[in-house]
Amino acid sequence: MNDSRTLRRSLPGVLLAACLALTGCDQDAPVPPPQAAPAATETRPAATGGDAPRLESLASLDEQPLARRKLDIQTWQTAEGAKVLFVEAHELPMFDLRLTFAAGSSQDAGTPGLALLTNAMLNEGVAGKDVTAIAQGFEGLGADFSNGSYRDMAVASLRSLSAADKRAAALELFSEVVGRPTFPEDSLQRIKNQLLAGFEFQKQNPGKLASLELFEQLYGAHPYAHSSEGTAESVPGIGVQQLREFHARAYAAGNLVIALVGDLDRTQAEAVAAQVSAALPQGPALPATPVPEAPPAGKHHIEYPSNQTHLLLAQLGIPRGHPDYAALYLGNQILGGGGFGTRLMEEVREKRGLTYGIYSGFSPMRAAGPFMISMQTRAELTDGSLQLVQQLVRDYLAEGPTEAELERSKREIAGSFPLSTASNADIVGQLGSIGFYDLPLTYLEDFMGEIQTLTVEQVKAAMNKHLQPDGFVIVTAGPSVEQQPLPPPTERPVEQPSAVPEH
Structure with missing residues (x-):
């Protein structure tokens, strides 16, 4: 990829990943009632009897979404x-x-x-x-x-x-x-x-x-x-x-x-x-990108001398603008797209210490882009890790998300959504994607509105419509070594993941 300035990723699905840092909260201060636009500071009686400014606790937001730039x-x-x-x-x-x-x-x-x-x-x-x-x-x-x-x-x-x-x-x-x-x-x-x-x-x-x-x-x-x-x-x-x-x-x-x-x-x-x-040169638009054919599932290995193995699992996903995108995005945030707290991260890293990080995501393009899961693990645990990931996906498709998982992800998305239009550079990236993929001008607001109304059943149905538990193309890159069984899941795994993954 050629890019003299790192381009910001556009549109929901890759831009909703920020978190708030709680600093300077006054635990002894009473929490003020929710306000549409909370003040930055307020006063209270100080020990000397006068008024002294204090930082307002973020608890005052009472889960109110941040202001959005219309x-x-x-x-x-x-x-x-x-x-x-x-x-x-x-x-x-x-x-x-x-x-x-x-x-x-x-x-x-x-x-x-x-x-x-x-x-x-x-x-x-x-x-x-x-x-x-x-x-x-x-x-x-x-x-x-x-x-x-x-x-x-x-x-x-x-x-x-x-x-x-x-x-x-x-x-x-x-x-x-x-x-x-x-x-x-x-x-x-x-x-x-x-x-x-x-x-x-x-x-x-x-x-x-x-x-x-x-x-x-x-x-x-x-x-x-x-x-x-x-x-x-x-x-x-x-x-x-x-x-x-x-x-x-x-x-x-x-x-x-x-x-x-x-x-x-x-x-x-x-x-x-x-x-x-x-x-610019004068001429028409180039022909549309053809529709790809779904490949057969299968495993492919690249022999490479190292201590760890890279694992990639993928299926064809959806094109940009597909009506199921919001449901798939929300479902994937729970599965593996939201970092810590996702099912994949919890089971593979937190409980077993198999990897530094495991992530999943849909990447819609003009034609069907990939849905991909990526991780790397110790070479001798490759087979067991792969089987575990596939089973976790299979279980998730069968069960769907819980109501608690759904509501937590909805709050996280709503909280980080304003960052998508926080600067002019963010906005111009959004406009470019909206125009390029022929999305409606109200796409960003429509996306957020749809996210908040989705149900567990709708998310489960969308994930099952577009993903097959046994339909993955799998690529591994690492050494061929004797395999060992996975450690059992625990609250504190004995084998912690390495602090820095290879490459």
Whole structure:
């Protein structure tokens, strides 16, 4: 994955993972009644008889959800066919712009790595400027450029001051970089060498090897099967002309979603979108990603010398926008997506000490993305750990969550949901995903509303509809050693997991 600035994960399912830290609570103070907007401090009689400020206990929230930032999303289409989503926000004299193209590795068309190399080369050169001059140009304006390429999409982002002079100069440079890159040969060779060095490094990373094998086994001949980075065989042969041709069709305005948030009014936002859209190649959206076929269940092993084994279990999940997503997200939070307190973490780590961490999750994409469970454990406990995980999934599908588990997860999701729109950068990521996956403008509020109304029966039904207990594609990477039986579950396992997992 190419990403000069780590992109925030978008949409509920991967952004609802924060927790509150309780600090400075005054245990002797009376708890004030719940308020819609509790004050930061209040007074009480001090020992000297006067009033002294104190920190208000978080207990005063009485499980009231944090305030949410309501988004007024405006949308339109540019003359060239780009979809635009805009939120006006004048709190800071800045704006965030994100372009999301359907130009990820699923569009490589038999040349793995083509999409990533094209995206990585955007800011390597434009007419009259090399990569250094481009970087200095953005820096001199107080602006920030970032880009990234993934399986579904490629993105290019700009953060800039909104003052007219700074905005105009930053947009001009950004439009050149995204719309008219020159793809210099020397830069292409440098980036290819970096990728090739990365492929060599991957050979020493059993977790990465397992992931690559898993996607190949899960997706077969589907475009999702190969890594976004390409392969050691495909990358060396990719040339400048191929990049230009891919850019001409995949970075076309008709294949684009523009997300814009910040200190702009509607007229200014329309001008920004029009300028960027007009600077791009002209053309339609690329064809939709094909639907993958479900693979046969089975186990695949990668022999690797180490003390631990990486275990990955996966099935095809759902595409983004599927009506069952909220129920699956909530169900998975209880199974293994919510960190400590989930069934997998409780049984595998806390009671048996088999792993540092075990996690599960749905990753919806344009086509059905994977549902995956991942962990690593001592090599001699691989078989037993795998059987335990499969049994835990089987039991969960048969029983469903308890009412207490459901209500706890609902509260956790409601409490962390405001973080999804806490900053303009968060919002622009949300807008990009909403536009790219053709979700309703009210998607975030709809998601939260649906989460809070789901029942145990609905969650159980959704999990059973989309997961089969014996349908996993399983990949292990580690040494072949004599297996030992698992330790029995206890409140304090004798064998504690290692503090730092391998790789």
